[in-house]
Every structure is written in C-alpha cells, then in structure tokens.
Amino acid sequence: MGSSNSLHTISRRQVLCDQQRMESSSGQGRDRRMWVDTSTILEILKLRDEKKREAERIEKELGLAPGLVGRLGDKVGKP
Numbered sequence: 001m002g003s004s005n006s007l008h009t010i011s012r013r014q015v016l017c018d019q020q021r022m023e024s025s026s027g028q029g030r031d032r033r034m035w036v037d038t039s040t041i042l043e044i045l046k047l048r049d050e051k052k053r054e055a056e057r058i059e060k061e062l063g064l065a066p067g068l069v070g071r072l073g074d075k076v077g078k079p
Helices: 002-025 027-031 038-050 055-062
Strands: none
Touching (some): 038 055
16 A cells, blocks of 8 residues: 555656646746745745735736635744
C-alpha cells in the first residue's frame, strides 16, 4: 500500500508541475494566474493586510484567478 501512495503522490506532483509550466509558458494565463511565486504572495498579503484592499480588487490588479487571495487564508499576526 505504501508504494501505491508514493506513486499517487509522484503522479499528482507531475500533474501540478505540468499545469504550472503550461500557465507560465502560455499567454492565456496572464490575466487569471493560479500559480504565484513568494514575492507575489508577499505583495498580495501587503495589499490585503496593510492596505486593506479587497480580495477581488487585488486579483484584478495582479491578474490572478478569482478566489486565489481567499485561498491564502486569514491574516496571521506577527509573532
């Protein structure tokens, strides 16, 4: 059973990797990106938490897929 789970995990990672590559290589994903890098995540969090912008506005301004900002979760306080 362990090898079956490992194979599923590897297969799923490949699917996700392929999706990310396709989005970054095609011009179609430019206005509805689902994959973002850490600097974009930090920019999203700054706009949302510090500048109090609404999720929909952030997604539109940064060309993100609807719901992406919400998937980042609630604001986390500083330690």
